Amino acid sequence: MRVRIGILLAVIVSMVMTGVPSPASAAAGRSAIYGGGPFYSGGQGVMDTLRSSGFTTVVLWAIHVRADTGDLWLNDIRIISNGQYVGDSGWPARLATLKRAPTSVNRIEVSVGSAGPNDWGAIKTLIERDGTGSGSVLYRNFQVLRTITGADAINDDDEQQYDLTTTTAFANMVIGQGYKFTFVPYTNMAFWRSLKNNLGAAVDRVYLQAYAGGAGNNPATWAQQLGMPVDPGLWSRHGSGCASGDTPATVESRMRGWASSAGIPGGFLWLFDDMQACAAQGTPAQYAAAVNNATGSTTPSLPPGSNLALNRTATGSASCATTEAPAKAVNGSVSGGTTDKWCSTAATKQLQVDLGAGRSLTGFVVRHAGAGGESASWNTRDYNIAVSADGTTWTTVVQARGNTADVTTHLASATGRYVRLDVLTAEQSGTSAARVYEFEVYG
Template sequence: MLKRVFLLVMAAVLVIAGAPAPASAAPALAAGRSAIYGGGPFYSGGQAVMDNLRSSGFTTVVLWAIHVRADTGDLWLNDIRIIANGQYVGDPAWASRLATLKQAPTSVNRIEVSVGSAGPNDWGAIKTLIERDGTGSGSVLYRNFQVLRTITGADAINDDDEQQYDLTTTTAFANMVIGQGFKFTFVPYTNMAFWRSLKTNLGAAVDRVYLQAYAGGAGNDPATWTQQLGLPVDPGLWSRHGGGCASGDSPATVESRMRGWVTSAGIRGGFMWLYDDMQACSAQGTPAQYAAAVNNGTSSGSVPLPSGTNVALNRTATGSAPCGSTETPAKAVNGSVSGGNADKFCTLAATRQLQIDLGSSRSLTGFVVRHAGAGGESAAWNTRDYDIKVSADGTTWTTVVQARGSTADVTSHINAATGRYVRLDIVTAEQSGNGAARIYEFEVYG
């Protein structure tokens, strides 16, 4: 059995703090973004399974898993051959069943096809085929994946490479399917250097990363992967499974862990592995209960993160004199809040400021501030009053956020602005009055 789970969830338990600048409007509540992987039932379970998914609350369905034959290029869905020599040879009714997934009323708005596993070396087979035939429109690999998209209506190819890790041929394959209209997503559990290089090669065509956070990936830190890959990852967990359904996570545990990752890593979504196990262990959690756990853990009752990416990540940060040598401004843009008390910018100066140079002028969409409580310290030390300002030259500043009376661990502001420099001015550092300002992360989106 494969060792990954993916649930995509649009996330961030964030609270609007204080009053935004007059030009900004209150953002809408976030919709959930959650994904579920499934094997045999997604093919042979009939319309009942499709209807169960439509009403589950999951927004993404991942068809697991496509295997590739190195000699013929045939595509198999688990142990069933479905495409050969550019022709669909599977269940004639499967395409019409899949098409109902996105038909209203439904929670599903995206379908992905997972390629690879911890078993057969499908990415080794893809390497062999590319080296032999290339990726042109006449190649069997091109023709078979074009048919796969037509039959499944899939929005993305889900790369679950767990053994080959060949950057050259994976890049060539990804560019081939991107040209066919697919997005390309990652499902890593190890070998961060490979995934980082692949993300660099493919750029914005990679719009989601489903990080395995169970089994072989149980020790993965979403904050570290987010920092290394340059976009928020969606971590996944394994539902109840095994003898007596005693292994894996319950819906309550999933929700708790997702909430923790919102605070520590700013995740926007999550995923679950595996629908097959949910069927077998339904008394311990149904698909609807697991979808609610992911959606509630990452977005329920919250506002969304600003659109775009965190352009402040690892940028040059300066500010007031730090409380100690390990609590410098750079700690507020390092992409982490989980490193303990030393993983923050702290200042006791009379004028408390944190300034970030984005490197060039940017069109900005908003700001997120992670205060003392986000790093595990007392909420009484959360910043109460602060301003956020932007500047083109670092000299003339425009105030875009004025937050007053904030108590939250994490605050989010959806504000359109333009500038190269962004400054956080602390007016009242703690809930009971001025003291040490503690900023675990200052995120600027655009």
């Protein structure tokens, strides 16, 4: 991945697993998670976290290749040498549990390459020296890798070599061993287009980096150039104070936008290691639900907990009519006709709910015009959700842009007594009235 600096070391910290749904509760969709050291050294606990997370694909990151010996390393640990597995004897058995029911995981990939060591340069050297026949060390080592990991696909994360001839030869070699082949591009579209033309249908997924060096990537453009839809990826909360990256709420909002504009079939998250370190900002289960909800079912699963806003005191900007007051948005109903909603045409459109006391919150559901039987063209397009302990100082926890759905679900870990919906663009055309049939706050 582009964000790699040196070799990731496993730092195992306690997970805060609040509100983890069972795999069966995840909405239809496909979602992948990359992980480094914890996927190897984190023990069975990490495997069980992945099984219950809602992620459908686990990507083991990253396999490095030695140009002199052909040895395969997982980050800084040598695991295969001269056709023999030399790693932790318990790791293959732990990996085997990933797909064991009950689980959300149905696919494992092994990522080859990064922005650090030039693994695809090493592969080029080995192929030019030894070829890709069954007797070559490259062939034997990757055959063993598939046996011990149960991997379904090789995940090509080439970020510097871009040699079409040797990459095509390598891909055909591992495809012959039973692997599928997937791309992880962030730049050099011409190379990936040519490689796709060479490999055809053997490439069954493209994981487009849409963060860091690939932050400006447009999934629609890449899909058009490669002739297949792509699964874009975002970076979870990370860095000093866990202040960088996306929360589950912003992941869901951005994925919904891409689902609308580019028809994405799924998405991925980088990086499990950071989710461990920043667990209070979002658990694997919350990130998986964000992707699955945005790219799968149109009726996503609810956030954990109960609706704390139900029949609470609601206030807001001036209503379209006395029969469309803020209280209608917290009465638990969307089926009472076209006045069973809060409606406002005020210049500043806000809906606020007092939960009665400070609460720990897990997420929000907004039921827009279409949920009440009105035109989907009146669904709220752009809005924020903010929380406050005192009704004076507010923290924005959800930023939704480009929404077209009748019902939107947002996972967010927050605390507060007051919750406010700020409508920025009330309708799809950018005009007139905000129409909210229900504003639900879970915790």
